[in-house]
Every structure is written in structure tokens, then in C-alpha cells.
Amino acid sequence: MNQRGTLIRMGVLALLWGSSFLWMKLALGSLAPLQISLVRTFFGAVVLFVVLATARMTLPRERGIWAHMLFVAFFGSAVPFTLFAFGGQTVDSGVSGVLNSTTPLFALAIGLVLGSERISNLVRVLGLALGFGGVLLIFAPWQSADSIASWGAVLCLIGAASYAVGYSYAGRFLVGTGATSTQLAAMQLTTAMGMLLLALPFGGLQPLHLHWVGIVAVTVLGVLGTGVAFILNYRVIADEGATTATTVGYLLPVVSVLLGAVFLGEQLNARVVIGMLVVLVGVALTRRKPVSTGRTISPNETRDLVKR
Numbered sequence: 583m584n585q586r587g588t589l590i591r592m593g594v595l596a597l598l599w600g601s602s603f604l605w606m607k608l609a610l611g612s613l614a615p616l617q618i619s620l621v622r623t624f625f626g627a628v629v630l631f632v633v634l635a636t637a638r639m640t641l642p643r644e645r646g647i648w649a650h651m652l653f654v655a656f657f658g659s660a661v662p663f664t665l666f667a668f669g670g671q672t673v674d675s676g677v678s679g680v681l682n683s684t685t686p687l688f689a690l691a692i693g694l695v696l697g698s699e700r701i702s703n704l705v706r707v708l709g710l711a712l713g714f715g716g717v718l719l720i721f722a723p724w725q726s727a728d729s730i731a732s733w734g735a736v737l738c739l740i741g742a743a744s745y746a747v748g749y750s751y752a753g754r755f756l757v758g759t760g761a762t763s764t765q766l767a768a769m770q771l772t773t774a775m776g777m778l779l780l781a782l783p784f785g786g787l788q789p790l791h792l793h794w795v796g797i798v799a800v801t802v803l804g805v806l807g808t809g810v811a812f813i814l815n816y817r818v819i820a821d822e823g824a825t826t827a828t829t830v831g832y833l834l835p836v837v838s839v840l841l842g843a844v845f846l847g848e849q850l851n852a853r854v855v856i857g858m859l860v861v862l863v864g865v866a867l868t869r870r871k872p873v874s875t876g877r878t879i880s881p882n883e884t885r886d887l888v889k890r
Contacts, residue, residue, distance in 0.1 A: 588821050591814045595830045598811040600837020604845060605676035606667055606805035612796025614665035616778065616786030618803070623659065625776040625804025626812060630768035633813070640833030641769055642761045642826075650755040651769045658748020659774035660781075665741035672734035674848045679838025680721045681738040683861070685831040687714055688746030689824060709867025713832040720798065720835050722853060746828060752816075753824025763816030770810060832865045 634640065640650075660742055670678055690710055771781045776788075818827040836858045845851035 588818060591818055592827075592830050592833070595814050595818065595834035597828065597837055598599040598807050598814075599682075599861065600679055601841055602803055602807035602811075602835040603666070603670065603678040603834075604837045605799040605807060606670045606678075606839045607675040607842075607846065608799035608835050609796045609803060610667070610670055612791050612793050614786055614788040615697055615802060616664055616665045616782060617788070617790075618800055619660070619663040619750075620775065620782060621800050622663065622777040622804040622808045623771050623778060625801060626808030627768060627771040627775055629805055629809025629871065630771060633764050636770055637764070639762070639765060641765055641772075641856065642686060642759075644759075647756065647759050647761060648769070648773075650751070651766075651773050654748050655754045655770045655773035656748075656755060656777060657744045658752065659770055660777040661742045662741035662748075663706060663774070664778070665737045665744065665783075669736075669738035669741065673730050673738060674841035674842055675846060676835070676842035676848050676850075676854075677721065677735065678738050679834040679842075680717055681735060682745070682838075683717050683831040683835050684714065685742045685745045685749070685832075686710055687748050688743045688826040689828040692746055692750045693824070696754070705867055708827075709864045711819060711864075711874065712867060713829070713861050713864025714865055716862075717835060718856045719833070719857030720854050721857075742831070747811065749819070749824040749828050753819050753827070757816075757820050757824075764813050766816045767809075767812035795870060829865055832861050835861060 606618060613621065650687070666678055666682070669681075673681075687710060690707075752766070752770075760767075815827065815830075818830070839850060839854055839858065842848035
């Protein structure tokens with residue numbers, strides 16, 4: 583397993599998804615939340631189908647994979663995309679990224695319930711706890727009670743939990759099916775786009791207020807923050823597992839808070855900077871592997887033991 587390659591992919595994912603909250607905020611000036619979710623899935627799907635066509639690949643036809651994908655597309659794309667877009671109407675982009683970073687905690691809890699995760703590596707658990715502590719330090723709910731109690735913040739938190747459900751289900755039922763990461767990503771976005779089209783008449787028919795900033799923002803969000811990011815995401819899930827893949831979420835506040843401060847004038851102070859550093863330390867700890875204290879027995883020693 584290429585640990586360095588995985589870390590690079592996770593870093594790129596953090597940049598792409600961390601900036602997505604900025605793009606959503608900018609896109610809200612031109613499109614309604616549900617419209618943003620639909621357009622980003624469309625552009626993301628276009629990217630993936632171009633990649634598939636270039637590689638001369640098609641989508642899997644097995645009904646079982648598509649049945650599982652209905653669940654993953656709903657909880658891993660359609661629901662969280664829409665909830666974060668709605669939440670972005672009242673929540674700063676940096677705060678949205680902070681709330682999104684709670685996804686690993688939800689994923690770990692789900693893994694413990696399903697039995698796919700065990701609390702055997704205390705350092706890893708400490709990293710998850712420390713990362714969440716850094717998130718709290720960034721968010722400082724004791725100083726911004728109004729913000730954390732807002733409906734937008736609640737929607738973002740539900741969106742983060744929804745991502746965790748999608749991650750866990752994909753890691754359990756889709757990885758190892760023989761489909762490539764690009765095929766799975768294309769399937770997920772295509773299915774999610776169909777769901778959003780069905781939902782459009784019920785909450786996405788608001789008048790458009792097109793502006794070049796909003797158009798560029800939703801295009802970047804779809805092409806890079808959705809299409810390219812989904813390919814990388816499925817690769818990380820396949821290489822490291824669903825729970826480890828969700829630790830990318832801990833890096834999102836670093837990107838989202840910085841971008842929000844630079845481009846939208848959102849708050850950035852010493853507490854936020856310290857909190858982001860704590861988050862990075864937490865992520866580093868979650869990457870630690872348990873150290874074996876036993877000694878590997880050589881072939882010669884094995885033969886000696888058998889002779890005895």
C-alpha cells in the first residue's frame with residue numbers, strides 16, 4: 583500500500599473539498615441551494631464520463647451494485663450536498679467546513695455499531711478526539727451560541743452525519759465489487775443527479791439570478807470539488823477504508839476558514855489558528871498504525887519449532 587500516495591490524495595481532497603464551501607457561498611448569489619446541488623452533480627458526472635470514455639470503460643451492469651448505489655448516492659451526495667447548500671445561506675463558509683469535519687466522528691460511531699471498527703488503537707482514538715477538540719476550538723460555541731443554534735448550522739451537522747453514513751455503506755458494500763473508483767464515482771453522481779431532478783419541482787424552481795461569479799463558482803465546484811474529488815475519494819476508501827477516508831474532513835476547516843477569511847472577510851483570529859493546528863495534530867495521530875511488540879519468527883526458527 584502506497585502510504586505516500588494516499589497522503590497526497592487526501593491532501594488534494596482537503597483542498598478541493600475545503601474550498602467547496604467558498605464556491606457554494608459564491609454560487610448562492612446566482613442559484614438556489616437545490617439548483618446548486620443539481621448543477622454540481624451534473625458537472626461532476628460530465629468529468630467522470632469523460633474519464634471513463636478516455637479509458638474506454640463503461641458503467642457496471644450488475645443490479646446488486648446499483649441497488650447499493652441508491653443508498654450511497656442518497657446519503658453520500660444528494661442529501662449532504664443540498665443540506666450544506668441550504669446551511670450556507672446563514673452560516674459562514676468557514677463554519678460550514680468546521681461542521682463538516684465532524685464526519686469522522688460519526689463514521690467511527692457507525693463503525694463501532696456495525697462492528698467494522700474496534701477501539702484497539704488508543705492513539706487513533708486519541709487523534710479523533712483531539713481533532714474534534716480542535717474543531718470545537720475553531721468554532722468556539724461558547725462564544726457564538728447564536729450561530730451554532732441556527733437552523734443552517736443544524737443542517738450542516740446533519741449533512742456531516744449523512745456523509746458518514748454514505749462513507750460507511752460504500753466501504754462495506756461497494757469497495758471490492760470489482761468496479762473501479764472512477765466507475766463508482768460516476769455511478770454515485772449519476773444516481774444522485776436523478777434524485778435531485780426528482781426533487782427539483784418541490785424546492786428548486788426559484789428564479790435564477792445569473793452572474794459570472796456564481797457561474798464560475800458552481801462550475802469549479804462541480805468539475806473539481808465533485809468530479810475530480812470523487813475519483814480521489816473512492817481511491818482512498820479502497821486503499822485505507824471508509825473511516826480513515828473520512829479523516830480528510832478534519833483538514834477541511836483549515837482550508838475553509840482560511841479561504842473564508844481571505845475572500846469573504848470572515849473571522850480569523852489566534853484561537854482559530856491554534857484550533858487548526860490542533861486539528862492537524864489529530865489527523866497525524868489518526869494515521870498512526872499500531873506498533874507490533876512481537877518479533878517475526880524466521881523460517882529456520884519455524885522449522886526448529888516443528889521438529890521439537
